[in-house]
Amino acid sequence: MVTLDRTLTYRLHLLHKLTDQVSQRAYLSGTGLSMSDGRCLTAVGSFAPLSVMDLAQKANLTKGQASRAAQSLVDQLLVRKVASPTDGRGVVLTLTPKGRVVWRRAMEVVAQRNEEIFGVLSSAEQKQLSSILDRLIAQARLGSSDGLEATGE
Template identity: 50%
Template structure:
């Protein structure tokens, strides 16, 4: 088989997307730890709790892109730091609802500014029109994925 037509992992979109995500995680971890005092997992959890008020741990794991154990440990760490509060769900006694505390809200706002900075740094190689086009394409891909296999994961996380 000609090497030009042979399958190569680095030619696949999903491989490139995962590599980009890993490189972004490395840069984000340093930024969030240095400027916000939170690990990457804690930052993802705090951002998700602030963005999706009264979120369950199952939904949190999905939104923060962590497994349930990581999400639960990070949420507990944020509870211990006084940034998040846990409450039992009124509709499901087995479920816990998470929300920001009054002292967690300014930390969340600061974190969201740092996330915006990371987004701008990552997309700075694209002109404004390319950025809009890329976001539009990602929205369509997300909608497509949610309509298929990922839709099942969303239902289980809710």
């Protein structure tokens, strides 16, 4: 019988919590943003134009969380929010020029965190783990009805 601390979900959750602690500090020191705002900014910068629902999916947030984070980024003049030309009630999110500068810094934080985490693995191990994670995500999506997307961190 497997023990709880050896299960995949337990270990993934532990890794998530441990990396989030360091990522929170890295986002704050590297960009001045909270981790939530930083993750949303990286999603907008990487996948724009985005609706709030698209942002929620790309940043692995609920629609409410994405809406609050988007508004926070708009208030900081990092993201532009305009009415959607195709959805009368929707909005479209894109980076402002100031947002693009901060997005580049945030992406450097993401790259550095990625290297800190994956750096303990050889190049071959990194490729193998990436492939395995892709397969596990695809399998998990089969049983998921919310269509969560994976972010780059």
